[in-house]
Amino acid sequence: MRLLFCCLVVVVMSCNNPAPKNTGKDGRLDRLADRSCRAISIRQQRFALANQIRFATDTLATLKGKNDTMRLHNELQICLRQKDSLLKASLALADTIRMQLDSMMPYSDKAAQKQFTAKLDSTLKARGCEVTTREDNIRH
Amino acid sequence: MAKLYLRRGLLPAIMVAIIFSSCHKDNTKIEPINVSPAARSYSSKQLQDYFTLMCTLTKSTKGFYPPQAARAYGYVGIAAYESVRGGIPGAASLYGQLNGLTPVPTANSAVQYNWAISSNAAIADMMRDMFDLNLTTITKGKIDSSEQANLAALSAGVSQDVVDRSVQFGKSVSAAIYEASKTDGGHQSYLDAFQLPYTLPAGDFCWVATNPAVPNPISPKWGTNRPFLSANVNNVTPPAHTTFSADASSAFYANAMGVYNQVKNNSAEQVEIAKFWADDPFNTCTPAGHTFNILVQLLKENNATLEKASVAFAKLSIAENDAFISCWKCKYQYNLIRPVSYIKKYIDPTFATVIGTPAFPSYSSGHAYESGAGSMVFINMFTNGNGNYDFTDYSQLQYGFPSRHYSNFTDMALECANSRFYGGIHYNEDNLEGLKMGQEVGDNVNKLIVWPANLK
Numbered sequence: 181m182r183l184l185f186c187c188l189v190v191v192v193m194s195c196n197n198p199a200p201k202n203t204g205k206d207g208r209l210d211r212l213a214d215r216s217c218r219a220i221s222i223r224q225q226r227f228a229l230a231n232q233i234r235f236a237t238d239t240l241a242t243l244k245g246k247n248d249t250m251r252l253h254n255e256l257q258i259c260l261r262q263k264d265s266l267l268k269a270s271l272a273l274a275d276t277i278r279m280q281l282d283s284m285m286p287y288s289d290k291a292a293q294k295q296f297t298a299k300l301d302s303t304l305k306a307r308g309c310e311v312t313t314r315e316d317n318i319r320h
Numbered sequence: 321m322a323k324l325y326l327r328r329g330l331l332p333a334i335m336v337a338i339i340f341s342s343c344h345k346d347n348t349k350i351e352p353i354n355v356s357p358a359a360r361s362y363s364s365k366q367l368q369d370y371f372t373l374m375c376t377l378t379k380s381t382k383g384f385y386p387p388q389a390a391r392a393y394g395y396v397g398i399a400a401y402e403s404v405r406g407g408i409p410g411a412a413s414l415y416g417q418l419n420g421l422t423p424v425p426t427a428n429s430a431v432q433y434n435w436a437i438s439s440n441a442a443i444a445d446m447m448r449d450m451f452d453l454n455l456t457t458i459t460k461g462k463i464d465s466s467e468q469a470n471l472a473a474l475s476a477g478v479s480q481d482v483v484d485r486s487v488q489f490g491k492s493v494s495a496a497i498y499e500a501s502k503t504d505g506g507h508q509s510y511l512d513a514f515q516l517p518y519t520l521p522a523g524d525f526c527w528v529a530t531n532p533a534v535p536n537p538i539s540p541k542w543g544t545n546r547p548f549l550s551a552n553v554n555n556v557t558p559p560a561h562t563t564f565s566a567d568a569s570s571a572f573y574a575n576a577m578g579v580y581n582q583v584k585n586n587s588a589e590q591v592e593i594a595k596f597w598a599d600d601p602f603n604t605c606t607p608a609g610h611t612f613n614i615l616v617q618l619l620k621e622n623n624a625t626l627e628k629a630s631v632a633f634a635k636l637s638i639a640e641n642d643a644f645i646s647c648w649k650c651k652y653q654y655n656l657i658r659p660v661s662y663i664k665k666y667i668d669p670t671f672a673t674v675i676g677t678p679a680f681p682s683y684s685s686g687h688a689y690e691s692g693a694g695s696m697v698f699i700n701m702f703t704n705g706n707g708n709y710d711f712t713d714y715s716q717l718q719y720g721f722p723s724r725h726y727s728n729f730t731d732m733a734l735e736c737a738n739s740r741f742y743g744g745i746h747y748n749e750d751n752l753e754g755l756k757m758g759q760e761v762g763d764n765v766n767k768l769i770v771w772p773a774n775l776k
Contacts, residue, residue, distance in 0.1 A: 216717060223720030226603065227595060230676055234531070241532040267603060271379060274718035278372070281717060287620035290710060297712060297723060304722075 208284055213303040215277050220309050222270050229266065233259045354429040359407035360776045362436040364629030366470045367400060368616045370443045371633065373466060375605035375613060377447065382454045383510030385601050386678075386686055387542045390608040390644040391506045392450040394548070395497060396443055397637020403442035403493045404630045407435040411631075411772040418548040418638070418769075422500045425492045434478050434486045436626055440470045441490030449498045454510050505545035515541045525564035526655045527681040534679040543649025549764055552642035556760045558650050558753045561683045564657070566666050573666070575747045579659040580667055583674060583744040594674045594743035596721050597687060597736045604719060607687050607736075608640040611694040613715035618702055628701075628775040635697045639765045643693040643758050647686050650757070656683040659747055673744035684754035685746045688737035692758025693765070695733035700766040701775075703729065733758075 236256040243249050286292035374396060378389045398414060398421075405411040406427030415424045427433050444467035448460065455463075475483045501507060509515075514536045520526065529535045547553045565572045586594070599607040615636050619629050659682065663671040680686075699707045707730045714723045726732040737755040740746035 216720070219718065219720035221720070223595075227675075231672070234672070234676060237532050270603065270719065275376065277718040281714060285714065287617065288623050290621075293621075293712065301722070 208280070209299060209303060212277070212280050212284065213300060213307060213309075215273060215280065216300070216304060217307055217309040219270070219273050219277060220304075222266055222273065226263075226266050226270060229259055229263055233263065354406070355431065356407055356427070356429075356433045356435065358409070358627065359404045359435045359630065360625040360627035362434075362626035364619055364624050364626045366436065366440060366466075366474070367443070367626060367629045367633065368619055369466065370396070370400075370447070371612050371616050373462060374447065375609045376462065377451055377455075377459055378605040378609050379602060380456075380459060381451050381510065383513050384451075384454075384606070385513050385538050386599075386606045386608060386690075387539045387644045387648055388506070388510050388513060389601070389606040390640040390690070391504075391509070391545075392447075393608055393612055394637040394641030395450055395501050396446045397633040397635075398548075399442040399446040399494045399497050400439055400637075401630045401634035402497060403438040403490045404435040404626055406433065408627050408631070408772050408775075412770045414634070414769070419550060420500050420504055420546050421548075422496060424496045425489065427489055431485065432482050433489060434474060434482055436474045437471065437478070437483060437486035438490035438493070439626065439630065440467060440474060441487045442494040443490075445491055445494035446498060449494070449501075451510070453508060503546070506542070509539065509542075513538055515539055521655050524566060525657055527657055528661050529679065530658050530660055530677040531679065537652075537680045538678070539648060539680070540652050543645060543652050545645045545648075547642040547645045548638045549642055549768055551764045551768060552761045553646050553649060556646050556757050556764070558684050558757050561654060561656060561747075561749055561753075568666075575749060576659055576662045576667060578748055579741065579744055579746075580663050580671060582741055583671070586674065586742055590742040591674055592721075593724075593735060593739045596716055596724060597739035598675045598743065599687070600676070604716075607690050608644070610715060611640065611690060612636065614694070614711075614713060615698070617714060618698065618711070622702065625776050627772075631771060631775055632697070632701050635701065635765050635769075635771070636694060638769070639693040639697050639762045640690055642765070643690045643761045644686065646757065646761055647684060647689040647754065648680075650684050651681045651686075654683045655681045656750075658682045659744060671744075675743040675745060677745045682746060683750050684757065685737060685740050685750040686754070687740050688733075688746075688751040688754030689758035689761070691733040691736035692755040692760075693762040694758075695729040696759050696762025696766060698729045700762075707731075 233256065236252055236259060240249055240252055240256065243252075285296060371393075374393060378384045378392065384392065398418070401411075402414060402424045405413060406429065413424055413426065415421050427438075444463055447463050448455065451459065471483075471487070516536060518536060518540045520528075520537070527537060529537075543553075562571045562575055567573060582590075597607075597610070598604075599610045604610065605613070612633075615632060618624075619632060622628070624632065658677050660671060660673050660677050678686075695707070698709070699705065703709050707728045709729055710725075710727055711729070711732065712723045712725045713732070717723055724735075726735070733755060737751040740751055741748050
């Protein structure tokens with residue numbers, strides 16, 4: 181009887197073992213962080229490319245009819261193609277991140293929400309992804 | 321003694337009771353007992369999911385610039401409200417309260433409806449109508465499959481006649497509202513977002529193209545569209561902007577220098593704010609879509625039922641639609657040159673903004689207008705009036721932006737407005753006046769329409 185009781189305790193304890201559960205959560209968080217890192221990288225490329233495109237179009241407008249602008253024009257076309265492919269990648273990734281975030285975020289529990297945010301931020305930071313410090317939010 | 325009671329008390333009481341009961345009988349004929357479960361007994365998840373889908377459609381559908389997007393959200397929100405109104409105690413129809421809205425079908429309170437099913441049918445139809453000709457097979461498929469999946473889930477355990485009646489009711493509501501939408505000036509405007517032909521006014525103070533690839537301004541006639549509330553256009557009138565001048569000692573030049581110096585001295589945080597709120601069409605779901613994404617999150621945080629969510633979406637829908645009409649009226653009334661054009665011409669030809677300048681005049685700011693309007697709806701729906709709310713905006717995480725935290729909705733709207741100054745695309749005056757005007761729009765929506773109270 182005592183042996184049976186001990187076995188039962190072991191079984192129950194193993195079922196309640198938090199380690200595998202945490203690993204699962206961490207695994208999901210890791211995947212979210214992976215995708216968020218990619219989104220941050222795409223976003224940075226997107227804004228950098230937009231700057232390049234603005235510069236190229238401005239320059240082309242300024243040089244109109246004055247110089248040979250063929251090279252710049254070609255560069256602009258390459259940028260525009262890159263823009264399209266970045267946009268596609270960004271939109272596809274956005275849907276995945278949003279769905280994953282919705283499935284993980286404890287929206288109705290503020291404390292848990294903050295905990296989740298802090299954990300995601302630290303995971304992103306550990307991977308070298310850009311994170312803005314929330315406390316630095318500008319107050320006006 | 322008994323006779324005295326009969327004479328002085330009982331007899332009159334019996335007579336009053338007879339009269340009262342006969343009156344009550346008559347009333348029952350007019351207002352039968354509502355036999356449908358209340359809207360507050362349903363989850364708002366499907367509604368939230370539809371507005372998330374709206375974001376996806378806005379990003380991926382040709383022709384949906386900020387004004388067109390705000391209008392599409394607007395009519396979907398109204399359809400959402402009207403399709404469940406019969407299940408909300410004290411909810412008045414928007415017919416008679418909103419301009420141009422023709423009578424919207426009313427549910428028969430003697431028979432049962434499932435409001436979630438009605439809402440599902442109304443929203444799916446209105447979404448198809450709003451994006452209509454520019455829907456692709458994929459995007460139309462997304463609406464259809466959401467509608468079918470929701471219907472299957474919501475119909476479990478519901479009798480077929482209730483399902484059919486609810487679907488039919490939702491569709492009839494949507495059809496009536498869509499019919500009314502055709503005359504507001506924005507019908508199928510996604511086919512012609514630049515509203516050509518349009519002659520650009522000429523003058524040193526006037527808007528000129530900031531991107532040679534986009535030589536025409538977006539939706540120059542949008543300000544003549546019919547707003548849901550006349551007060552949002554007739555009474556919300558921004559003051560004239562600072563008088564244009566190229567003189568280096570003028571107030572206008574000082575405003576432009578303000579933008580120039582801000583961009584030159586932006587902190588890293590300010591650059592981040594400018595990009596966070598950029599809300600570029602086709603990369604994101606536009607400024608209005610960002611504000612709707614915030615509302616979706618707020619409803620999740622508050623475990624809002626279908627009742628509260630439907631009212632919240634309707635309020636924001638009216639506010640956003642009207643904010644863009646009111647703002648666009650102002651933009652094309654003044655046709656003010658953008659800071660980048662002025663600065664390059666009179667201050668520094670090498671000046672570059674932090675984010676791209678959208679193709680429409682400067683005064684006043686659309687972002688400031690719409691975030692001001694949205695903030696008033698949030699304050700009304702989620703605070704005791706002081707605007708205090710511990711909120712972290714996660715909606716931009718999907719685009720690679722870390723979340724941002726706010727403790728007050730007014731602060732959030734102000735940051736959104738200021739972001740355009742940090743970005744170098746608006747004079748500060750555009751943002752400050754735009755924010756005030758937007759707040760007036762939102763306030764009108766809260767106060768000039770009869771909304772149900774004690775929502776859950």
